Amino acid sequence: MAQKILIMGESGTGKSTSMRNCDPATTAVVNPVGKPLPFKAKFDMLNNETDARKITRYMKEQAAAGKKLIVVDDFQYILAVPYMNRIKETGWDKYNDFGANYFEIIDVCKDLPDDVVVVYMTHLETLDNGLTTVKLIGKLLREKITIEGLFTVVLRTGVNEGKYYFYTQNSGKDTVKSPLGMFPVYAIENDLAYVVDKVRNYYEIGEFKTDAEMSQADQAAATDLEKPDAKGRRSRTGRTKEEKLTPPTPKEEKPSRKTRAEVQAENEQKIAEHMAAVDEAIDKATGGAEEVPFDEAAAIADTVPKPDLQKPPRRTRKERQAEQEQAAETFVCTEDTCFYIPDADNYVKKHAGDESPKGGKVITEDEFNAGLKRIAQENNPNPVDGAMNPPEPHARGQRRRRTR
Incomplete structure (x- = not known):
């Protein structure tokens, strides 16, 4: 044919x-x-x-x-x-x-x-x-x-x-x-x-x-x-x-959007790593001395690169609905329990017998501690400010480092 x-x-x-x-x-x-x-x-x-x-x-x-x-x-x-x-x-x-x-x-x-x-x-x-x-x-x-x-x-x-x-x-x-x-x-x-x-x-x-x-x-x-x-x-x-x-070049796939919780977790991890790097830098510079002058410790901390913290995105409708459903349920804690309250961006710890906070999400103690550090970091751009104990009265200009 x-x-x-x-x-x-x-x-x-x-x-x-x-x-x-x-x-x-x-x-x-x-x-x-x-x-x-x-x-x-x-x-x-x-x-x-x-x-x-x-x-x-x-x-x-x-x-x-x-x-x-x-x-x-x-x-x-x-x-x-x-x-x-x-x-x-x-x-x-x-x-x-x-x-x-x-x-x-x-x-x-x-x-x-x-x-x-x-x-x-x-x-x-x-x-x-x-x-x-x-x-x-x-x-x-x-x-x-x-x-x-x-x-x-x-x-x-x-x-x-x-x-x-x-x-x-x-x-x-x-x-x-x-x-x-x-x-x-x-x-x-x-x-x-x-x-x-x-x-x-x-x-x-x-x-x-x-x-x-x-x-x-x-x-x-x-x-x-x-x-x-x-x-x-x-x-x-x-x-x-x-x-x-000329055949068109394939478009690069855009990375998927990170959730608010993922960004917050990454920020908390970056802060924890930064604080560990500060302690390591002070130990290295002072030879592991028990007491380090406050100004000297602050100067050493400034040499450690600041973490690049990302701004958490707004919660999606699905995330808000999930949080609202979780917030509607409260219970009596049977043991010491840590909570994260998304609406207030706050961390709370309740003891056995206490009622859980409204809107609170149960988290681990490590997440609780990292969250407190994150909030302190956001409130104070210099992570060293407030992180050191003030000079003790008996040794002005000195601070006693914690013994590990």
Whole structure:
């Protein structure tokens, strides 16, 4: 079965001109109205013929003779010319004849070799619902058959600022379509030879070009024209065609948001590590002396880098609901128990027989001690201030260090 391509566009938008680069040795053209092509070329052509039997016989003969590309130009005239010739006839039988004639020229592809590509070029029209589709006559074909549904590749011609394009992607208001990954950009140069090479390469039909060769062809055929938005306005991103052809780099996944409890726990750990580092620095500087002058201890503590404490994020709705549910329950402590009260950001210790504080969350004693250090650190930016005992009366300017 031959591969089919449908190209639709208004008259003068580059349908026939797109054949300019096709090889006459392997290309045959069906020209229903016999009009001259818009460029100099010598293709094998069937002119002034709209009868399906003669056209399909010609297509089979050309395929058997080695033609690998068959173009049916001005395909809509397969309907229009017979309609005008029988316009005075009444009744609906003539529309059945038109539809059967039109469909037979598409259906013949199933009898052609697999390495043949058949391109149908046709005018288009915009329906009352705003959809732009192929131009037909009568309601038979439109109601009974969706013509574009018979094709995998449907392109549309377009002209923008004096340049001629093939659009490869659906705009939301037309029936354009192409296989996933076949064409690298939304708008390509109106070069039928390139389109046929892409189809052959994509489906690996006959003597097809390699991916490396098609990559170079993509660079030449790609354009900078952006796909219009829903209102028909084109994007102004300013991307070049080289940027469009470059595969996008995957976006880095954003780290998941830390909970308030996680940030608080990390801050408490940083404070504990900082206090341990301060004790170690003082021990190292004083040789483990039992008594160290307060000013000297403070100066040594200042040499230890301050911890980078993060601001706890606001609680999520889920966290607040969980805390409210926990706050609604109180109990009598059976032993000494430590609590953290999130609403007040405070730490409380209750003894056996005491009622637990409202909204309190049970924590370990280590978490309790670390939390007290955190609050002291937040209230006093210098962790050394208040952390040392004041000089004792009997030895002014001295402090006695705890014996470990």
